[in-house]
Amino acid sequence: MAEEMKVIYERPKSWANKVTHYCPGCTHGVAHRLIAELVDEMDLIDKTIAVWPVGCAVFGYEYFNFDSVEAAHGRAPAMATGIKVTNPDNFVFTYQGDGDIASIGMAEVVHAAARGWPITVIFINNGNYGMTGGQMAPTTLLGQKTTTTPMGRAPQLNGYPIRLPEMLAQLDGPAYIARVSLDSPVNIRKAKAYMRKAFNAQIRGIGFSLVECLSTCPTNWQLTPVESMERIRKEVMAYYPLGEFKVAEGVL
Amino acid sequence: MSEKVLMKGAEALAEGAIRAGCRFYFGYPITPQNETPEYMSRRLPEVGGRFVQAESEVASINMVYGAACAGVRVMTSSSSPGISLMQEGISYISGSGVPCVVMNAMRGGPGLGNVAPAQADYLQAVKGGGNGDYKRIVLAPASIQEGVDLFVDAFDLADKYRMVVMVIVDGLIGQMMEPVEFKTTVDVNALKKPDWATTGRHGRDHANIISSLMMDTATLEKWNLELQAKYAQVAATESRIEEYEMADAEYAIVAYGTMARIAKTTVRTARARGIKLGLLRPITVWPFPTKQLQKYVGQIKGALTVELAYRQLFEDVELALCGKVPLGWYGRGGGVVPGPQEILAAFEEQFGKGR
Amino acid sequence: MERVSIDEGRCKSCSLCVSVCPVKILTISDRLNERGFRPAECTDQAKCTSCGWCAVVCPDVAIALYREVKA
Numbered sequence: 001m002a003e004e005m006k007v008i009y010e011r012p013k014s015w016a017n018k019v020t021h022y023c024p025g026c027t028h029g030v031a032h033r034l035i036a037e038l039v040d041e042m043d044l045i046d047k048t049i050a051v052w053p054v055g056c057a058v059f060g061y062e063y064f065n066f067d068s069v070e071a072a073h074g075r076a077p078a079m080a081t082g083i084k085v086t087n088p089d090n091f092v093f094t095y096q097g098d099g100d101i102a103s104i105g106m107a108e109v110v111h112a113a114a115r116g117w118p119i120t121v122i123f124i125n126n127g128n129y130g131m132t133g134g135q136m137a138p139t140t141l142l143g144q145k146t147t148t149t150p151m152g153r154a155p156q157l158n159g160y161p162i163r164l165p166e167m168l169a170q171l172d173g174p175a176y177i178a179r180v181s182l183d184s185p186v187n188i189r190k191a192k193a194y195m196r197k198a199f200n201a202q203i204r205g206i207g208f209s210l211v212e213c214l215s216t217c218p219t220n221w222q223l224t225p226v227e228s229m230e231r232i233r234k235e236v237m238a239y240y241p242l243g244e245f246k247v248a249e250g251v252l
Numbered sequence: 253m254s255e256k257v258l259m260k261g262a263e264a265l266a267e268g269a270i271r272a273g274c275r276f277y278f279g280y281p282i283t284p285q286n287e288t289p290e291y292m293s294r295r296l297p298e299v300g301g302r303f304v305q306a307e308s309e310v311a312s313i314n315m316v317y318g319a320a321c322a323g324v325r326v327m328t329s330s331s332s333p334g335i336s337l338m339q340e341g342i343s344y345i346s347g348s349g350v351p352c353v354v355m356n357a358m359r360g361g362p363g364l365g366n367v368a369p370a371q372a373d374y375l376q377a378v379k380g381g382g383n384g385d386y387k388r389i390v391l392a393p394a395s396i397q398e399g400v401d402l403f404v405d406a407f408d409l410a411d412k413y414r415m416v417v418m419v420i421v422d423g424l425i426g427q428m429m430e431p432v433e434f435k436t437t438v439d440v441n442a443l444k445k446p447d448w449a450t451t452g453r454h455g456r457d458h459a460n461i462i463s464s465l466m467m468d469t470a471t472l473e474k475w476n477l478e479l480q481a482k483y484a485q486v487a488a489t490e491s492r493i494e495e496y497e498m499a500d501a502e503y504a505i506v507a508y509g510t511m512a513r514i515a516k517t518t519v520r521t522a523r524a525r526g527i528k529l530g531l532l533r534p535i536t537v538w539p540f541p542t543k544q545l546q547k548y549v550g551q552i553k554g555a556l557t558v559e560l561a562y563r564q565l566f567e568d569v570e571l572a573l574c575g576k577v578p579l580g581w582y583g584r585g586g587g588v589v590p591g592p593q594e595i596l597a598a599f600e601e602q603f604g605k606g607r
Numbered sequence: 608m609e610r611v612s613i614d615e616g617r618c619k620s621c622s623l624c625v626s627v628c629p630v631k632i633l634t635i636s637d638r639l640n641e642r643g644f645r646p647a648e649c650t651d652q653a654k655c656t657s658c659g660w661c662a663v664v665c666p667d668v669a670i671a672l673y674r675e676v677k678a
Contacts, residue, residue, distance in 0.1 A: 066453060108314070111311065
């Protein structure tokens with residue numbers, strides 16, 4: 001009897017199929033792929049405008065087959081607001097690292113969330129400034145050594161890490177706020193399901209949505225990619241619990 | 253069709269922008285231009301546009317950046333300290349080659365300064381501000397009517413050259429009332445939709461990307477050379493000046509905006525006394541009307557730059573005329589606006605009785 | 608035809624796929640790809656269950672999965 005090969009998984013059509021500039025094992029690539037899969041599955045390629053940050057994902061627009069703009073550091077939610085206002089029917093998301101969103105761009109994301117207009121934020125938390133060489137980020141854990149906290153982050157000197165989803169969930173504006181982890185196949189699949197809800201919150205016009213992705217930075221953490229995944233499970237999740245912090249009515 | 257209506261400057265300029273096709277406005281309150289965003293907030297929805305009050309000037313200009321990427325006519329307005337906060341965004345917008353209009357109702361500085369009229373942001377507007385080699389077209393109306401008329405040019409120039417166009421005024425123009433006529437109403441639906449805009453692919457065979465990032469040095473240098481060629485073309489073709497009583501002038505005042513308006517009275521007073529004084533009023537301060545000034549080399553025996561700042565406009569006058577015409581300067585700061593007699597006194601002090 | 612297809616030119620040798628494969632059929636090869644990485648490879652295609660975990664963790668979108676079906 002003849003046999004045919006059925007496709008179980010192939011690269012998404014909205015993925016530009018270039019080799020990324022990311023370090024080996026960096027989960028930026030995973031988050032990128034999930035976005036591309038969802039854009040394909042939800043048939044959004046013609047409607048999508050992505051707003052890329054300053055940080056490791058600064059070249060993000062190179063890797064997708066949809067329209068993109070490159071924002072100034074931290075200003076992606078403001079830029080996305082300008083885009084969404086001019087084209088309300090488009091699907092507009094920002095992709096931002098922890099320094100971009102929770103340090104220099106804190107005001108922009110808080111007010112985008114408070115306005116509650118339907119844009120989506122994908123927030124990559126890898127606990128340091130990867131692009132500039134591993135300095136302390138607003139999300140760096142207490143005790144964590146970085147190039148600007150050589151003795152480890154001390155609260156007296158450096159303050160405390162910021163849990164952005166929990167902060168934003170206090171606002172009335174957001175429709176969907178969640179934190180996921182990219183450490184394992186099970187959690188990556190869950191991450192995609194939550195990101196789908198975030199995308200839907202926008203497409204259904206319900207409101208602002210944000211998904212924080214616990215991510216790795218093997219190069220600056222000075223761990224192997226596999227050890228980095230273990231660190232997320234052992235140390236990072238202890239401070240940054242996974243889950244949904246806000247789910248407005250109608251978000252699926 | 254059009255008739256004269258009595259309007260406050262800041263509101264008339266907002267209406268002028270809307271008549272010029274502006275449908276999106278993002279801004280943050282700051283004196284002395286609050287009537288502009290307030291007017292926009294009630295008027296834009298009536299014409300199918302959107303007004304957004306941003307959380308800061310930093311956010312305002314980046315919202316403008318986003319909307320500009322969509323290829324629509326978009327603007328913001330602010331006053332000196334707020335414009336300072338926008339410099340990063342203006343650099344990015346310039347580096348990405350997308351069009352927008354920014355209005356600065358200049359006030360006294362530096363720092364928080366005060367809210368009185370000033371022209372102390374001249375060098376920021378025409379020479380620098382943000383990082384990198386970029387230029388804006390800078391229009392400097394001297395009356396409400398001229399400001400309204402220039403807004404049509406501002407948006408046309410922004411679209412034509414994909415540049416930031418700044419309109420610089422001050423609180424005097426913003427706060428006074430004058431009769432104004434709206435001669436032109438641009439049909440926004442008739443405006444050409446740009447092919448570079450990020451509006452979603454919608455069947456387009458490629459993705460549009462708007463970015464000011466070019467890591468490859470050769471690529472970035474090439475882009476800079478393209479920008480420089482564009483700026484050279486603008487400099488060669490778009491400079492404008494008003495020449496007032498210059499035909500037989502033996503001396504000239506060089507001034508723009510509010511200061512030029514006051515200096516016109518000085519010219520009339522001087523002429524009544526037999527002094528052949530004229531006025532050279534740059535309407536574009538970038539590109540600076542250098543050639544139009546140089547035309548008077550050999551005719552005039554002196555040029556007095558008058559400004560609400562300390563030797564800022566004077567730098568450009570000096571570059572245009574230095575060594576060829578004796579130069580004088582008179583300026584006031586801190587929001588102090590000199591009257592026509594003070595300007596005349598300064599002229600006579602520096603150039604004698606002009607005879 | 609392969610069940611696990613690894614695009615060796617895209618692989619950065621991070622080993623995440625190797626670490627999650629439940630049937631332990633992925634390994635890092637001794638070869639170098641054009642970028643100087645040792646790409647992951649499948650040692651026993653027949654044992655692949657098409658669970659998809661390798662493709663799910665791959666940050667470089669380098670893995671495709673196929674399964675025979677009776678025509």
